[in-house]
Amino acid sequence: MGVIKIYLLLVLSLLLDDVTCQLTGIALNPDTISLKERQKGSLNLTLVEVTPAGTIVNCDIVNVDSPPATAITDYPFQRSFTTVSANNIQWYVFYNEKSPQKLDYDVYNTYEVTVECAGITGIESDILTINIIENQAPIITQGGVPTAGLNMSTDASAIIKNDLLYTVTANDPDGDPLTYDYKTTPQVNYFDINPVTHEILAAVDFLAVAVSPVTITVNVSDGDKSKQLIIRVIVNDLNSRPEITNLPESISIPENTPAGTQLILLKYNDVDRVQIFNPTCTVTPATSASVFTLGSRIYVAGKPDGTSRLDYESIKSFSISCTIFDDYLYSDGTDILTVNITDINEPPVFTTQPNPCQLTESQARVSTCKLGMVLNDPEGDSFTLSIVNNAESQRFQFTSPDAQYLTFSVDYDVDNGAMPSSVQVEIKATDSAGQSSSAQIMVAILDKNDNSPVFLPNQGVDVTPSTTVGTVGKLQVTDNDSGSNSEIEFALLNINPSVYSDFISILPSGQVHYTKKFPSSMQDTTAILTIRATDKGSPPLSSTGVIIVRFLSDVTVPVSIQSSATATGDQPGLSPTASSKTQETFFDQPTNIAIVVVLAIVLLILLLVAFYFCIKRMLLGYCCGPGKESSVYPSSDEYGYQNNYHRRYNSGYYKEPLGYQSKYPIRDRIEYESNYPGSRPVYHKEYTSYSDVIRDKPLYARQTSTIK
Template sequence: MDGTKLYFFLGLYGIAIVCGVHCSIRVELQTPTKTGTSTTLHENTYGQTTLAIVRCVDDSNITVTGCRCNLNRTGQVDGVFDVWIFPSQNGTDHGYKAYFLGTAKATSSLKYDKVKSYTLQIFCVTSSGGNGETASANLEVDILPNQQPLIPEYPTVTTTPINASSNTLVGRIVYQVNATDPENDALRYSMTQIPDDNFLTIGASDGIIRTAVDTRKIPTDSIVCTVSVTDGKNTVNDFSVTIKFKNINTRPEITYLPHSISVKEDAIVGLLLTTLTLRDTTPQPNNTVLETYCVVEPAAESSKFTYKSETQQLKLWAPLDFEKTDKYLITCTVFDGFLSSEGDVLTVHVINVNEAPVFSATTYFCTLSESRSGVSTCHLGLTVTDPDQDAIPTLKLLPGNSSERFRYDRTADTLTFDVDYDVDKMPTKATITIHAMDNHGANSTAKIEVSIQDANDNTCDFGLTRAAQATVNQSSVPGTLISLSASDGDLTSPNNAVTYEMVSCLPKEGENYISVFGSGEIKYINLIPETEHGKSYIVKVRCKDGGTPPRSATPTVQISYLTTPTTTTTTTSTTTTTTPTTTIPTTATEKSVWDIESFVAVFSLLMVLTLALILLGVWYFCCKTGRMAWCMHKHQQPMYDPYPYSQRTYQ
């Protein structure tokens, strides 16, 4: 309370004390409808409104002039109500009124659900000749709540049946809700319906119920609508409107469904599951053709079934697998252009059948290199599973087609030879069969394509049992002495491709006369001096194949140089020397001592020692006879030399 108000009420009480019993006034309240101490105010009121006229009267009910009145602005009334002076017609005898202040907006500050009644305490005070008297009165303001809308047909109404087969257009009016509001508030309409298929709609502002679909799509003869009407504060939400129909369209149906069947999981593809029988009790005009389709659950396996509308047959279209899916729901629907059938389901139960083990592939591939048993291996990447989770005790190679030459290791998943395999004598390819069987006897097979590669496992062979020999003499001309040929038992090149080369020649100077070519030819390339009569040359030749790593053999060839005697025939005119030709044998002979390297070495050493002894004897003889100037003997007179030193020449 501000200072002015405080002073005003202190003045009123002061005047009352001074006035004592000499003054007697009272406060009279006149409401718009009656004189009394109460009035009403609707909670929707938002503008400034007069509640009562305030008068000061004496005991004789005569208006006392000069009264001043005000409102005790405490509690909930402050800011909501007030008492104001209003001028009188004579300009001196002013009166007072109690007001509801209202709000500047079109919304009320009154809330019935919060404050249902207010009590206004009004004080009046008068002064006469310095004496004053005060009086007060209470004005009760009762708040009237907002009234809910009124519906004459409430709580329920049923319409006259509407012909669903005629005037079937969308938007046909079937009923209008006639609601009013006591306060003339704007009304809003909403609706729910059973069945909840949105066959009908209601206008939100006009309350008109209309069809939302062609009435031939409505399969029921009644729709129960629950309408709600609100004025923004109060709502009527349980007005029931039953819309009736006649001559309604009925749903087509499949007479055989719903139904259940059982099918073994090994049933053949193309098995006929059922033939549908269709029926429509309310056929549509223009001979509308019934449309039929089927949906499979689970949808991911829809491809396992097929439906042909021409024959109305439903068939199995792919193999079944009990372990993956043991039940299918096939919902078939027939449509007459407006309505579809409902609940036509074929339930397919899959019966478990013991299935054979399944290999991870139909054919496996393996490449081996010829080798001894168990040496060369290949990893197949073979796995076999049983759809029924049964044990698979048997996994082996079936007899036949050379399978006995191979062995499968189930633990390591490897294939290897069970024999010493030689592609020079055995096939380079084989197709073998591996067999799996579960503990119930179901079995299956897969193929293994085996390729066997040629390995370099053979050494070239000259086929010689002793050293090859050849002989040349002083009349031999350069050319081929021997053509060596070695064979290699390997099947393919380069393993069986043989080349030749010289390893060594003893004595080494023989390399000047003899050469070995890659083709295997041993050639006499330069003439051997006659001084080498009786000498033999031991040539070592290596044959080598092209495999990895290469394999080789080294035979020995003995070449002897022998001179032949010369026969001279003398005639009167000429002398002819005939040298018999010695044929060089090119075939192998029996091995002699000259083929033994140790013998040749010892023999050579003895020959050197013999030559040294001969030279020593000659030197001794010369010294004894004085034929050599540098021998150790007594001094001799120098011989006469007719030529000076400068004229000597040496050859």
């Protein structure tokens, strides 16, 4: 836009006849300058002065050469201008630091720049000479004196960690910023270098230095040129590395080497000191569980069961690398024990043990179970499977060559313990080389419900009037099955005559229950019970039987009762269950009962007679005839003809006729009184004892109270 503006000004000046002067010449001020090769920042190099002053012109760089006559097309120079006033523009030659073309003294050390300016009436030019000042390299000093290298010598024991070894100092004549780079030969970790102060420090005690001399190369750069300092560090009386004297070594062991076998005892040497070393060892390839026990003695490690972890088919060779450390230096790292594993033929392996087997008693080759075992041979050899023969396992066989299913080789029956219900079968796997291994199979044989209940023969029950109500027997039934297959439940199907169902019943447990006393009218009769016995198998099996219940009198002599039974299915000849009978005693015989009754009656009569005579003796003083006068009753003096003994009735008095002798018996007195002339019958009652009289006296008094 600025150039267009200039041209417009020139045209307007011409059109307006405003031109007062014509361009006669230009001059560059200055016409010669010096410019640093690494000039920092853009700047105007020279001013274009036009003659006459104030002439409006358009200036540009038209050519750049490098003496003697080399044309340059890539240069960092360009024109620039500033507008002082509407008709006054100043032109410059400008150095652009951001230009991709850079100054390089080694390529062009002088530039001749031709500037040309065009006015309204003519063109004028001038040349600017630019001399490039070469960039100066940094200067490394020691004590202010430039240096290119130095030697440092010390004893190993004299330097400890963090001691200051040297400080690098440098400057740049051009004032450019400097960068430092350090390199050690050989590459070791003996030094620490501060990136700010450029101090070189000991990173370790020099007793840990195993290499001498060590060269430290310092490179100082200003971005264009650099300076190098060589420092040689010489360490005297170096510490010697410890060493394992019997490594490297290579050995071969068979894969069946027992756990705990020692492979090697490491031996050590250190010329500087005598000490005990604890080696650090690693195994390649690494495994999830260590194959070896590591230390100064290296052993074959064992599994929890005591066997070794060596397996030729898995890993054929191991490298055990060991190092030792003397507090400053490690052994050189080449101490390796190579362990080669040799192959040994191994038996087949049950990678998956066979499943427990469950069979149901059956005919041969009917019931089967899947074993689900997995085997392999470590060497890949073929192998065969067989059952180890014994008295129990010979009843089993595989159903196919792959031995995945087990079955019976015979008809198997566990009823009544004919064959065991639990058997341990041993399986053997044998490879082509004769190596074998075995596994155990626990075989459980389940009972099949294949037997119906069987009633035992000749079962019956007798009840009598003296039999106690309750359980009087239990049905006897057998079932050759086991478990729930042999558990029996009973049901009464029929009782004949049916009236007997009120007196006898069958419980599910098989107990014969006498429910209540039977009447005498049922004595010496018989009831026939039809009973079904059913087991709890699946499916359940049952049979029926008939038993006889006799209702006897106590004097009936029990006799043997025969009964019959039938079984459901193909089980003929079953018999009803046996039950208990009433126990016969002395009184079950009628003759014995009659004798006892007669004797009891005779004894009772004798007792009554004896009692009578005893009372008579006590009251009358004699047993069989008259005796002396009794003092129990009133004497004759107390009675007289028409003399009554008075006693007031409501006060307990009474009167009774007297006039008879007290010696007469009470009965006679009462009769006498009743026959007295003018009297009426008083009390007609026959007394047999005095106590009866005393008891009835009040009544007697009431009856005689009207006698005068």
